[in-house]
Amino acid sequence: MASPWVLHVDLDQFIAAVEVLRRPELSGRPVVIGGRGDPSERGVVSTASYEAREYGVGSGMPLRTAARRCPDAVFLPVDAPAYEAASTEVMDTLRSLGTVVEVLGWDEAFLGVGTDDPEAFARRVQEAVVDVTGLHCSVGIGDNKLRAKIATEFGKPRGMFRLTEENWYAVMADRPTHALWGIGKKTAKRLAALGFSTVRELAQADPHHLAERLGPTMGPWYRRLARGVDSSPVDGSPYIARGHGRETTFQQNLTDWAEVEAELRRLAERLADDLRREGRPAVRVAVKVRYAPFDTHTRSLTLEVPSADSDAITAAALALATKLDAGRAIRLLGVRVEMDTPKS
DNA sequence: TCTGGGGTCCTAGGACCC
């Protein structure tokens, strides 16, 4: 009888790999994709090729910093449609293997697989993906999604790694809590202040103590993460967004209020287009503002009547804008909408 | 380091109602 396994498939340097595929002359060179591809502009690195990472360039880093660290890198603009097309090709390939596929963004997916040889299945996945798309991936093999996801890092690049209840503590016990999926820098710091710096320490923490200090939901959840416990199923049902947002960071801060209103109109109209295409009305509208230098706020309202109408979304955004500080220079503006969540 | 854009989920206070 075949056993249930979770495979986490993660494309290696996905965006950079897509760019190199269509420009083979970039192969082997440091390539950095981010913003509009101009490292003198405001923007951050989306993905750096392995060659660029050698210079200390990584995701989320300001483009200016990346250019300083690796002046010889090729800088390219983000081309979302190209990555979406490549992603679709990858996900279709995964589905063709006859497994449940849960998509996690452009370059990752969980597979629910019944097999007695998960490594052999992982190899089949890697071969199918590279044959069809030319892209390489790493595979994490786990007895649940959490362990599969964490395992992938140990398989990179182009490899695989198995992480289960069996070897969980051997692999993870002495690592910082930050190594867990769902614990970021802020939470790791809070946990360290409570005396929990490693996965082992967090796993052995008193759950009541954690609930008291970190909340009744989050506290016990962090402890489960540290123990590698996760019972969530691999869910292959089509993704239904809770909301959509559009935002722009300006190369020069905005100080003219007429420009602020014009930008909000544009963002609201784009969102209304998205909503109409989906055939779902918005129930809430929010405006986001980032004043110079980096002070971010949101204002939101619930619509009296759910709507996907461009005028209604725009009117809501402009009404919210009256609560902004017209005297301050603005670095970023955004509009987001939330839809009604269909009850399952 | 001078900090994008697209998302998800949790928390917490106040309003409001019974």
Next chain:
DNA sequence: TCTGGGGTCCTAGGACCC
């Protein structure tokens, strides 16, 4: 009069992930 407890909705903010 000076005081309840619970439930739900609204709003703002924050943490995290890719």
